Amino acid sequence: MRLLASTALAVSLLTAQAHAATDIDFFFPVPVQGKLAVEMTRLVDAFNSSQQDVHVTAVYTGAYDDTNLKTRAAIQAGKPPAAVLMSANFIREYVINNQAISLDGLIGADHETPGQFIGKFFPAVRPNAMEGGHVYGVPFQNSTPILYYNTDAFKEAGLDPEKPPVTWQEWVDDAKKLTKRDGATITRSGLTIISNYDTLGWLISGLSMSNGGDYYNRGWGGEVYYNTPSTIGAVQFMDDLVHKHHVMPEGVNDANAVANAFFAGRTAMMVNSTGALGFIRDNMKLPFKVAFVPRAMRNSVPIGGASLLIPTGNTPERQSAAWKLISYLTSPAVNGGWSRYTGYFAPRMAAYDLPEMKDYFAKNPDAKVAVDQLAYATPWFATFNTVGVRKAIEDQVQAVLSGKIKPAEAMANAQKAADALLRPYVEQTALKLPE
Amino acid sequence: MSQTIILTARAAAPRMRMRTEIVALALLAPSLIFLAAFTYWPVFGVTLRSLTQQRFGQNASYGFDNFARLFADPHFSTAVHNTIVYAAGTILPSLALALAFALALREQGTLTAALRAILVMPLLIPLVAASALFVFVFLPGGGLLDYYFAKLGLHATNWLGDPDLALAAIIAITIWKNTGYYMLFFLAGLAGIPEEYHEAAKIDGAGAITRFWRITLPLLGPTIAFVTVIALVNTLVQIDHIIVMTGGGPSDSTNMILYYIYQQAEQNMDTGLASAATVICVGSLLAISVLALRTLERGIHYES
Numbered sequence: 001m002r003l004l005a006s007t008a009l010a011v012s013l014l015t016a017q018a019h020a021a022t023d024i025d026f027f028f029p030v031p032v033q034g035k036l037a038v039e040m041t042r043l044v045d046a047f048n049s050s051q052q053d054v055h056v057t058a059v060y061t062g063a064y065d066d067t068n069l070k071t072r073a074a075i076q077a078g079k080p081p082a083a084v085l086m087s088a089n090f091i092r093e094y095v096i097n098n099q100a101i102s103l104d105g106l107i108g109a110d111h112e113t114p115g116q117f118i119g120k121f122f123p124a125v126r127p128n129a130m131e132g133g134h135v136y137g138v139p140f141q142n143s144t145p146i147l148y149y150n151t152d153a154f155k156e157a158g159l160d161p162e163k164p165p166v167t168w169q170e171w172v173d174d175a176k177k178l179t180k181r182d183g184a185t186i187t188r189s190g191l192t193i194i195s196n197y198d199t200l201g202w203l204i205s206g207l208s209m210s211n212g213g214d215y216y217n218r219g220w221g222g223e224v225y226y227n228t229p230s231t232i233g234a235v236q237f238m239d240d241l242v243h244k245h246h247v248m249p250e251g252v253n254d255a256n257a258v259a260n261a262f263f264a265g266r267t268a269m270m271v272n273s274t275g276a277l278g279f280i281r282d283n284m285k286l287p288f289k290v291a292f293v294p295r296a297m298r299n300s301v302p303i304g305g306a307s308l309l310i311p312t313g314n315t316p317e318r319q320s321a322a323w324k325l326i327s328y329l330t331s332p333a334v335n336g337g338w339s340r341y342t343g344y345f346a347p348r349m350a351a352y353d354l355p356e357m358k359d360y361f362a363k364n365p366d367a368k369v370a371v372d373q374l375a376y377a378t379p380w381f382a383t384f385n386t387v388g389v390r391k392a393i394e395d396q397v398q399a400v401l402s403g404k405i406k407p408a409e410a411m412a413n414a415q416k417a418a419d420a421l422l423r424p425y426v427e428q429t430a431l432k433l434p435e
Numbered sequence: 436m437s438q439t440i441i442l443t444a445r446a447a448a449p450r451m452r453m454r455t456e457i458v459a460l461a462l463l464a465p466s467l468i469f470l471a472a473f474t475y476w477p478v479f480g481v482t483l484r485s486l487t488q489q490r491f492g493q494n495a496s497y498g499f500d501n502f503a504r505l506f507a508d509p510h511f512s513t514a515v516h517n518t519i520v521y522a523a524g525t526i527l528p529s530l531a532l533a534l535a536f537a538l539a540l541r542e543q544g545t546l547t548a549a550l551r552a553i554l555v556m557p558l559l560i561p562l563v564a565a566s567a568l569f570v571f572v573f574l575p576g577g578g579l580l581d582y583y584f585a586k587l588g589l590h591a592t593n594w595l596g597d598p599d600l601a602l603a604a605i606i607a608i609t610i611w612k613n614t615g616y617y618m619l620f621f622l623a624g625l626a627g628i629p630e631e632y633h634e635a636a637k638i639d640g641a642g643a644i645t646r647f648w649r650i651t652l653p654l655l656g657p658t659i660a661f662v663t664v665i666a667l668v669n670t671l672v673q674i675d676h677i678i679v680m681t682g683g684g685p686s687d688s689t690n691m692i693l694y695y696i697y698q699q700a701e702q703n704m705d706t707g708l709a710s711a712a713t714v715i716c717v718g719s720l721l722a723i724s725v726l727a728l729r730t731l732e733r734g735i736h737y738e739s
Binding site for chain 2: 065069072185186195196197198248249251252253254256257260264266312361384385387388391394395396398399401402404421424426427
């Protein structure tokens with residue numbers, strides 16, 4: 001009797017499963033404006049009604065850091081979401097802590113090799129999505145730093161708005177001409193580089209790599225190159241802008257304050273994310289243009305943005321359901337539409353072959369500059385303990401920008417602090433030798 | 436007969452007591468369960484974690500390694516130093532201001548009621564919202580503060596971006612936010628001081644200042660003790676403005692103990708260090724509160 005009942009139950013469950021869709025949850029952050037959450041919900045609804053097998057509940061989980069927190073908490077509680085849109089530089093830590101699954105199997109089920117799959121995305125976004133030759137993340141939205149400049153200020157200073165600075169030397173020369181003074185007080189700075197936590201680390205990595213450096217070990221999360229000539233030079237460059245050339249305000253320049261200064265014409269040039277392009281376009285009343293970030297030895301800008309990953313602890317059924325969602329969100333049409341809506345660039349290369357995207361570029365030439373600069377983009381800083389190791393250099397550079405310490409000593413301090421944070425991982429990997 | 440009664444009473448007494456205890460326990464149970472689940476259990480958990488040494492890829496062991504690492508961490512000493520400066524910079528001025536306002540506005544009247552409402556206003560604005568607004572007030576060059584300073588001929592100041600000024604800016608907001616709240620307690624305390632004392636003192640020829648020092652202040656002892664403890668707790672638990680405005684920067688200059696705990700737990704994923712810092716933080720808070728309540732309540736024997 002009991003056997004019969006359980007068989008009946010099993011059969012009914014099986015049939016139920018055959019008909020009912022797999023329910024999965026999807027965590028997504030919104031790092032900028034709130035209207036993006038509405039668009040993401042619309043996309044997920046469109047996915048749900050496009051097929052019968054999977055039903056996705058989209059869960060808005062705050063900023064990038066909050067999403068990271070909530071995902072880790074959910075994994076530890078044994079109830080991981082099936083898919084997460086995660087800040088791309090955290091993927092390495094998920095792999096180190098065994099909290100994200102390799103997507104190779106799901107890619108294989110679609111009759112592709114990992115190489116073929118990741119080859120569909122821009123080369124610059126690939127390293128942050130892979131670890132040890134395996135795919136762990138699928139890039140969804142990306143950005144790089146870019147130079148924004150006020151064309152009226154350029155004309156006023158006798159500069160050609162069609163010829164933005166290309167090298168650091170030209171950058172300093174132009175910034176000097178663009179700086180307006182009232183006695184000792186600067187009324188318009190020539191250039192402002194954002195220097196609050198998080199953005200500062202991102203921008204220094206770009207300056208350091210442009211100055212010939214590698215900044216961090218791209219293949220293994222246990223090394224950073226802070227106390228090196230390339231990074232010290234980059235920090236010295238920022239120090240000089242403030243304390244030698246007097247073209248940048250002293251102290252920490254918060255992203256919000258910098259954008260406001262740019263809108264009000266109080267800074268002629270700024271370095272900001274391409275992801276802010278829509279926001280700047282909406283709020284800037286004065287005419288402006290964008291250009292590549294000027295170079296020292298080579299053009300180099302770091303990648304930022306987010307990738308989709310599947311946390312560990314999901315059943316194979318939920319994994320393949322999540323994979324269907326991920327494939328949908330990163331398909332050329334959807335990925336391109338999201339790019340036009342948000343201002344991020346679409347990591348999926350084929351998105352740019354679509355006619356809608358060509359129209360968009362014709363109307364918004366500044367968006368094209370951002371995509372063209374991708375040819376010079378480098379991966380995003382990712383180590384064991386990424387945030388802490390990044391803060392180690394940020395604290396020191398902020399002290400430099402405030403005139404409290406000189407770059408060489410600052411970078412020696414930063415290296416020491418970073419090495420201490422990396423030590424537990426280094427001991428378990430590179431220094432764990434055969435006994 | 437009487438003997439039996441005594442015997443029954445004796446037998447019944449413990450049973451009665453037990454029953455009262457069960458009833459008391461049942462009545463207390465709802466709050467006890469919540470206290471146990473959300474206060475005592477976490478306290479136990481944090482203490483245990485602070486003694487658990489778990490580094491990446493290694494098995495857990497027990498000891499005081501987390502505390503040793505904590506005291507060796509320069510970020511922690513900076514956070515402790517900042518918290519002490521912040522506590523001294525916020526508690527004394529906001530208590531003094533709150534008391535001054537309470538004394539000035541203790542009389543009932545339309546004008547005093549309106550002024551009281553204005554002073555209590557910051558209490559009604561959530562700290563997060565207030566901080567988001569103050570970011571714009573402090574905006575270098577274009578902010579409200581610099582707008583008026585420019586009229587005085589002062590140049591743009593990077594209030595939140597200068598490591599020498601950022602903590603002072605945070606302190607100023609905290610004083611603005613909390614003074615009205617503390618004033619409410621002082622108003623209540625002042626209302627509890629019988630008017631006869633002042634009248635008697637007046638007849639004896641005591642001036643206003645003498646009456647303040649000899650009557651008002653001593654009788655406000657319990658209120659001051661209470662408000663001091665509240666203010667102390669606030670300095671440790673109110674970090675919304677730090678998260679919104681500075682993120683602990685520039686260069687850790689506005690980092691506080693609670694924000695440090697958050698950084699260790701959520702950014703560096705170092706629960707051992709975070710738990711050790713929590714134990715130290717809560718432990719010293721407890722010690723200071725007990726000390727504050729004891730010293731300030733000592734001189735209060737006037738009431739009966």
